[in-house]
Amino acid sequence: xxxxxxxxxxxxxxxxxxxxxxxxxxxxxxxxxxxxxxxxxxxxxxxxxxxxxxxxxxxxxxxxxxxxxxxxxxxxxxxxxxxxxxxxxxxxxxxxxxxxxxxxxxxxxxxxxxxxxxxxxxxxxxxxxxxxxxxxxxxxxxxxxxxxxxxxxxxxxxxxxxxxxxxxxxxxxxxxxxxx
Amino acid sequence: xxxxxxxxxxxxxxxxxxxxxxxxxxxxxxxxxxxxxxxxxxxxxxxxxxxxxxxxxxxxxxxxxxxxxxxxxxxxxxxxxxxxxxxxxxxxxxxxxxxxxxxxxxxxxxxxxxxxxxxxxxxxxxxxxxxxxxxxxxxxxxxxxxxxxxxxxxxxxxxxxxxxxxxxxxxxxxxxxxxxxxxxxxxxxxxxxxxxxxxxxxxxxxxxxxxxxxxxxxxxxxxxxxxxxxxxxxxxxxxxxxxxxxxxxxxxxxxxxxxxxxxxxxxxxxxxxxxxxxxxxxxxxxxxxxxxxxxxxxxxxxxxxxxxxxxxxxxxxxxxxxxxxxxxxxxxxxxxxxxxxxxxxxxxxxxxxxxxxxxxxxxxxxxxxxxxxxxxxxxxxxxxxxxxxxxxxxxxxxxxxxxxxxxxxxxxxxxxxxxxxxxxxxxxxxxxxxxxxxxxxxxxxxxxxxxxxxxxxxxxxxxxxxxxxxxxxxxxxxxxxxxxxxxxxx
Numbered sequence: 001x002x003x004x005x006x007x008x009x010x011x012x013x014x015x016x017x018x019x020x021x022x023x024x025x026x027x028x029x030x031x032x033x034x035x036x037x038x039x040x041x042x043x044x045x046x047x048x049x050x051x052x053x054x055x056x057x058x059x060x061x062x063x064x065x066x067x068x069x070x071x072x073x074x075x076x077x078x079x080x081x082x083x084x085x086x087x088x089x090x091x092x093x094x095x096x097x098x099x100x101x102x103x104x105x106x107x108x109x110x111x112x113x114x115x116x117x118x119x120x121x122x123x124x125x126x127x128x129x130x131x132x133x134x135x136x137x138x139x140x141x142x143x144x145x146x147x148x149x150x151x152x153x154x155x156x157x158x159x160x161x162x163x164x165x166x167x168x169x170x171x172x173x174x175x176x177x178x179x180x
Numbered sequence: 181x182x183x184x185x186x187x188x189x190x191x192x193x194x195x196x197x198x199x200x201x202x203x204x205x206x207x208x209x210x211x212x213x214x215x216x217x218x219x220x221x222x223x224x225x226x227x228x229x230x231x232x233x234x235x236x237x238x239x240x241x242x243x244x245x246x247x248x249x250x251x252x253x254x255x256x257x258x259x260x261x262x263x264x265x266x267x268x269x270x271x272x273x274x275x276x277x278x279x280x281x282x283x284x285x286x287x288x289x290x291x292x293x294x295x296x297x298x299x300x301x302x303x304x305x306x307x308x309x310x311x312x313x314x315x316x317x318x319x320x321x322x323x324x325x326x327x328x329x330x331x332x333x334x335x336x337x338x339x340x341x342x343x344x345x346x347x348x349x350x351x352x353x354x355x356x357x358x359x360x361x362x363x364x365x366x367x368x369x370x371x372x373x374x375x376x377x378x379x380x381x382x383x384x385x386x387x388x389x390x391x392x393x394x395x396x397x398x399x400x401x402x403x404x405x406x407x408x409x410x411x412x413x414x415x416x417x418x419x420x421x422x423x424x425x426x427x428x429x430x431x432x433x434x435x436x437x438x439x440x441x442x443x444x445x446x447x448x449x450x451x452x453x454x455x456x457x458x459x460x461x462x463x464x465x466x467x468x469x470x471x472x473x474x475x476x477x478x479x480x481x482x483x484x485x486x487x488x489x490x491x492x493x494x495x496x497x498x499x500x501x502x503x504x505x506x507x508x509x510x511x512x513x514x515x516x517x518x519x520x521x522x523x524x525x526x527x528x529x530x531x532x533x534x535x536x537x538x539x540x541x542x543x544x545x546x547x548x549x550x551x552x553x554x555x556x557x558x559x560x561x562x563x564x565x566x567x568x569x570x571x572x573x574x575x576x577x578x579x580x581x582x583x584x585x586x587x588x589x590x591x592x593x594x595x596x597x598x599x600x601x602x603x604x605x606x607x608x609x610x611x612x613x614x615x616x617x618x619x620x621x622x623x624x625x626x627x628x629x630x631x632x633x634x635x636x637x638x639x640x641x642x643x644x645x646x647x648x649x650x651x652x653x654x655x656x657x658x659x660x661x662x663x664x665x666x667x668x669x670x
Contacts, residue, residue: 011207011208013230013232014255014638015252015253015254015255015258015638016206016207016254016255016256016638017252017254017255017256017258017356017357018255019255020255020256020300020355020356021255021355021356023300023304023341024342024345024355024356026338026339026341026342027335027338027339027342029323029324029327029338030327030335033324033327033328038322038324041203041322042201042203042204042205042206043203043204043304043305043322043323044203044204044319044321044322044324045203045204045318045319045321045322045624045627046203046318046319047200047201047203063230063231063232064229064230064231066208066229092252093249093252094232094233096237096238096249097232097233097236097237100233100236100237104236105233105235105236105237108233108235108236109233109235109236110461110468113235113459113589114454114576114587114589115454115457115458115459115589116458116459116461116468117458117459117460117461117477118460118461118462118477119461120461120463121461121463122461122462122463122464122465122466123463124227124463124464124465126210126212126225126227126229126464127227127229127464127465127466128229130231150252150357151255151356151357153354154355180357
């Protein structure tokens with residue numbers, strides 16, 4: 001292999017657990033460094049993708065306008081886009097709020113909450129707009145692969161990336177396909 | 181104090197500079213600066229821009245789901261949320277005292293968590309700033325470059341984190357978001373094979389943890405003047421403490437000391453926290469601003485986490501970490517250490533303590549016991565508090581006759597550091613950026629100050645915020661699939 005794969009990652013409405021599971025490759029990260037180069041990622045200080053990136057891994061679903069903006073920008077720069085984990089694939093746990101009116105959530109946190117002083121709902125223009133429901137990413141952009149799990153295991157990341165690096169169509173044996 | 185930089189007068193006349201996203205921290209945050217024509221900083225803010233709604237959407241769920249649901253607040257410290265929720269629901273089933281095996285398994289789990297989270301933060305996220313310099317090339321500031329330039333150090337970091345994650349996996353079945361604690365105890369005993377698997381590496385881990393303390397200390401002392409001064413703010417400190425004054429992560433009373441190290445309150449039953457802590461809302465961040473009620477919102481803010489815990493405790497109950505603590509306390513010469521960068525040093529002392537404590541627990545006869553669950557009389561309210569890696573974590577739940585959650589309040593660790601992180605970036609902005617041409621390297625100085633606190637911004641954004649405008653979400657074929665509501669008025 002002459003050219004290293006470029007890999008970008010981003011975290012939207014998730015918990016960072018998928019990124020942790022990525023790092024759970026442990027010592028295999030050293031081997032990964034020989035076949036891949038990191039681009040934009042919360043694990044680096046590259047805040048926007050380089051012109052073209054081979055693989056983009058997306059953790060988390062969409063809960064606000066900034067998530068949507070980030071996802072669209074990410075999609076434009078990534079040749080292969082991957083939905084990683086329960087939240088990116090179907091909204092995951094944050095989507096539990098989808099059956100509750102947003103106003104009730106706001107009231108609970110900022111107006112009626114235990115020990116809240118100076119109640120008021122944050123409304124600064126610096127804060128991104130909320131979506132009324134949490135959405136999976138395939139509703140907004142085309143997704144090339146889905147890695148299930150909450151989170152997918154380190155072995156899943158390893159198998160997926162090494163398959164792609166070797167020019168193989170990625171495939172996960174059934175023990176790696178889990179949804180918890 | 182740098183509070184005068186919190187809100188500028190006539191912001192519309194000022195130039196906005198933004199760091200978005202803040203990187204090498206967990207979750208979503210951004211920093212905005214407002215500068216005048218001469219590049220003087222008029223306003224500096226850390227905004228938490230993410231929102232979830234946990235406190236509301238877990239209402240209506242049965243209480244036994246809580247440890248598994250709420251750990252999804254955070255993938256770095258899921259065990260902390262898992263255990264804080266478990267401690268709360270212990271009370272819902274009338275349990276105040278676990279069996280010795282269940283108690284020790286939970287502590288072992290928690291030490292594993294402390295070890296992996298602290299190692300991750302120091303080596304994977306923060307070490308590039310400390311090893312290469314705050315203004316070093318942005319492309320190098322990551323763990324890959326550390327592994328290339330300092331392979332031995334980088335690899336130790338990777339293996340320390342791995343060991344902590346393996347402790348978690350042995351108890352919870354997987355490394356991130358497993359299952360272990362249940363109401364009144366634990367769901368699985370530790371087998372001999374699992375214990376021996378961990379024991380075989382633990383001495384090496386203790387040795388590497390000692391190296392980590394030396395590294396953090398030496399990096400701090402290598403430029404003592406600069407590191408003392410950087411993001412230097414004075415604050416109160418709060419955390420759990422053991423009855424005898426020892427460092428405690430899992431269970432104890434609340435202790436707060438003021439900036440001179442004088443006691444504000446001590447050995448408080450944390451179930452009375454609402455009498456002592458309130459949270460202020462500010463319109464420009466989804467993260468609230470907690471403070472000690474008796475001191476009021478202006479003076480009552482405090483810091484939590486490793487620096488608070490090491491400053492507040494009288495001793496550490498494992499020998500190597502205690503020796504390291506004494507060196508740290510000696511550096512403070514009888515006063516609390518206030519420099520924000522000292523967080524890293526304190527954090528590695530805790531890594532060493534966790535490694536030593538894991539060894540002790542693995543060798544404890546109770547750890548492979550099979551008496552795992554205790555039961556009592558149903559109660560309607562439970563409050564669980566724990567020292568998460570990033571500081572004191574509060575989970576508070578009420579249930580009804582059907583065991584359904586009716587009320588929830590969470591104060592996550594990073595929230596308690598909200599004022600301190602903002603004060604730290606204001607200090608850095610005033611000290612290093614004021615009047616300067618803003619460069620990428622100078623902006624990273626602000627992020628270095630934030631990183632010292634190891635913030636977990638996903639944790640801190642369990643609440644939902646307002647939408648000041650209106651927006652439509654279109655799918656790939658430009659069809660409207662969601663419409664943002666207009667802002668909700670208070």
